[in-house]
Amino acid sequence: MKVAVVGTGYVGLGTTALLAYFGHQVMGLDIDQDKVDMLVRGELPIYEPGLGELMAECGDRLHWTTDYSAAIPDADVIFICVGTPPLPGGQPDLRYLAAAAQDVARHLNGKMQVVVNKSTVPVGTGDWVARIIEENAPDYKQHQYNVVSNPEFLREGTALFDSLYPDRLVLGGNDGAGVARLLELYAPLIEQDFQAPAHVPRPQGYTRPEVVATSLSSAEMIKYAANSFLALKISFANEIAGLCERVDADIEEVARGIGSDARIGRQFLSAGAGWGGSCFGKDTSALISTGEEYGYDMPILRAAVAVNQSQRQLVIAKLQKHLHRLQGKRVAVLGMAFKPNTDDLRDAPAHDAIARLNELGATVVAHDPVAMPRARREWGHLNYTEASSAAAALIGADAVLLMTEWKDYTELDWNGAVRTMRQPLVIDTRNALRCAIPTATLEQIGRRGQSQVSQHQISSSQVSPSQVSSEQVAPQAKK
Structure with a gap:
């Protein structure tokens, strides 16, 4: 089939790659020219393990554009994968969805086309999108255009695995024709008769996903x-x-x-x-x-x-239990992304920790193996200094907060690294460290006796913040 995917975020890029890999002709559309230019060059605007390799295997079945007139008229199926960020009151902001639906509607060509809402939206949004299409599509006729809800259940960092081998496929529609077309579109996924990518092998014992066909409103509620x-x-x-x-x-x-x-x-x-x-x-x-x-x-x-909010406060409380006043203390923050294997910073606990440390007068040195470039763009309101490595971040620190369980951190030589700290205090907020650090005080969440792992304390005379070189910590502070 010919497929158009509106939006090139985490969901949109995963959808384009998946369907092109299955053999469909897919055109990804985004109004951001810079993002489209990156994708045309073969570069990804997000970090997702294996996604670039899968796209490379799609060859000429995958194309990119900013032009609705190039993507929509010939498409058999059109996916809307735009963001629905929260408003201050908690309701999702549907402006981007409305704009995309209007532009899609204006370029529908009169044949039977299916518009698939893959964005996370409130119950009733599918009916609203159907009205937008009815009001904006030229020569609109009933049952000509079908709206289907097909929510995604991807985990960032393992999006390809979740896309290729899902637990279930939810298809919601008030007209059987739209769901039938999606069943045809997803046939390789449902039957699992595609050749598994070498870098994302099919798990042993996996057979096929459960297909859950529902009404529009039920599909939206399921998500x-x-x-x-x-x-x-x-x-x-x-x-x-x-x-x-x-x-x-x-x-x-x-x-x-x-x-x-x-x-x-x-x-x-x-x-x-x-x-x-x-x-x-x-x-x-x-x-x-x-x-x-x-x-x-x-x-x-x-x-x-x-x-959930109290847990973020607990992190600082554990610091204060040992350091008491944080004014003038140096705190290393390891991990900025909200989880490993992604550069996504949205609602990341590390953000709240750094913000609170700023308020309490602490000096913050932060490191993330992937997300630091994105943090420079999105966390300009925070005050912290970048470290070139996890080990560099610990030099001269009074404490370290392990905020994201990256493999780089779990495999760090902790016994050696904490010897460079002014005070060897490790707050592992992810319970990621599986063994004691004999030369440090280790605090975890809900673990028995972890704060008393060792009574040995390294003398503060062993290291001082002045020993941190300009090569180990980036010279500019993020403000």
Whole structure:
């Protein structure tokens, strides 16, 4: 088929690559000329492992444009994958979706075409998009254009694996013709009869995804409900972790014990600094906001959001427990992206930690193996200095916050690195370090006895901030 994909963010790029890999002719469209120019040159505007390699395998089946008239008229299926960021009140901002739907409608050509909403949107948005098409499409006729909801369930960092081998495929429509066309479009994915990419092999025992065909409104609700439930599991684990610290239990052992119950499952029971990224915070807020519109309170989701916010405060509280006043202290922050294997900084716990450290008068040195260039563009309001490596960030530090569980950090020679610190205090907010650091005080979340791993303290005379060279820390502070 001929496919148009509007939007070249995480979802849009993954959709274009997936469908082109399956043999369809795909044109990705974005109004940002710079992003399109990058893609034409074979460069990616985001970091996602393996995506570039998959696109390279698509050859001439994949094209890029900023012109709706070049992408929409001949397309059999049109995906809308634009952002729906949260407004101050928690409702999603649908301006970009409305603009895209209007431009798509104006370029429909009269044949049977399917418009697929892949953006995360409130219940009822599909019907609204259908009205936009009805009002803006030339020579509109009923049943000529079908609107389908096909929400994505990708995890950044493993987006290709999640796209090629999904648990389920949700297709929501009020007209069977639209869903039928998507079933045809996704046939290679459903039947799993495509040759698996060498760098994303098919997992052993995987057969095929479950196809969930629903109404438009149910498909939209599935997306919000799924993300909200996962956010709830994380907040529950964090709340239990807080109690574990007080009763001398270990959250890792508790999570393993309850996660072994098939009714609960082990995923998303990891305690830490709280969830971040573009989905959980936005989707829980949107669902709460939808409830308010109908006079329906959602106290469980409100509690999940509150627990998540408290986890970010807990990180600073653990610092203060050991350092007391943070004024004038030097704190290393390892990890800026909200999770490993992505450069996405949206709602990242590290952002809140750096902001709070700024308020308390601490000096911040930060490092991330991938996200620092993006942080220069998006975190200009924060005050921190870049380090060239994780080891360089620790030199002369009074404490280190491990905020993202990058492999670079879990495999760091911690015993050697902490010897360069002024005070060897490690706050592992992701419970990523699996063994003790004999020469340091290690604090984790909900772990039993971690803060008393060692009574050995390195003398502050071993290192001073003046020993940090200009080659190890970038000269400019981010303000």
